[in-house]
Amino acid sequence: MANSTDDHGHCCSGEISNPSVRQTLDELEFERGIWSSALNGEVEKIQQHLTKGVNPNSVDTSGYTALHYASRNGHLRACKVLLDNGADPNICTKSGLSSALHRSAMKGHGAIVQLLISYRADCSARDADGKTPLHKAAENGFEDVCSTLIKANQTCKIVLDNKNKTPMDYVTTDNTQLLKLFSS
Numbered sequence: 001m002a003n004s005t006d007d008h009g010h011c012c013s014g015e016i017s018n019p020s021v022r023q024t025l026d027e028l029e030f031e032r033g034i035w036s037s038a039l040n041g042e043v044e045k046i047q048q049h050l051t052k053g054v055n056p057n058s059v060d061t062s063g064y065t066a067l068h069y070a071s072r073n074g075h076l077r078a079c080k081v082l083l084d085n086g087a088d089p090n091i092c093t094k095s096g097l098s099s100a101l102h103r104s105a106m107k108g109h110g111a112i113v114q115l116l117i118s119y120r121a122d123c124s125a126r127d128a129d130g131k132t133p134l135h136k137a138a139e140n141g142f143e144d145v146c147s148t149l150i151k152a153n154q155t156c157k158i159v160l161d162n163k164n165k166t167p168m169d170y171v172t173t174d175n176t177q178l179l180k181l182f183s184s
Helices: 025-032 034-039 043-051 066-072 076-084 100-107 110-118 133-139 143-152 154-158 176-183
Strands: none
Touching (some): 034 043, 066 076, 100 133, 100 143, 110 143, 133 143, 133 154
C-alpha cells in the first residue's frame, strides 16, 4: 500500500479519506453520553455515568433526557435507575414538549407508565399538539395504558387537544373495550 502525501510531502494533511465515516461532535457526544446508554437500556453504563457525576436531567442537542430515551424504548430498569438518581419525569422536550410519560404512553409501555406515575409524572401534561399522555395511548389503542392513566387522573378523559379532540375521539370504533373504558 502506497503512502498518501499532500503537495508538501506531508502524510497527515487532515483530510478524511472516507467522508462517509465522519461523525459530528453532537453525534459523538450522544454516543458517549448517558443518552445512548439509556436508548439501549444499558443499565450498567447508565450507573457508570451517574457515578461520574453526570446529571440525569441533562439534555442532548435535541432536548431529550436519558429518561425520554429509556421510556420510549421500553427499558424499565434503566428508567428506575434514572428516577432513583433524580431524573425528573416532567421535563419536556424543546420542540414537541413531550414528557417521558408521553413517550412511554405512545409506545404502550404500561409498566413504565406506572413507574413514572409513581414518581409523580404529570398525567395532564400537554405536548405541542395539546395532547396528554392519554391522547397518545388512546390513538395507539393501548387499553392497559389508558386504564392506568385514567385511574391516576380521571379528568384527563375530557382534555381537549389543539384539534378540539378528547382522547376518546382517537379511539377507533372497532375497539369496543377501549370505548367502554372511556364511557365508564
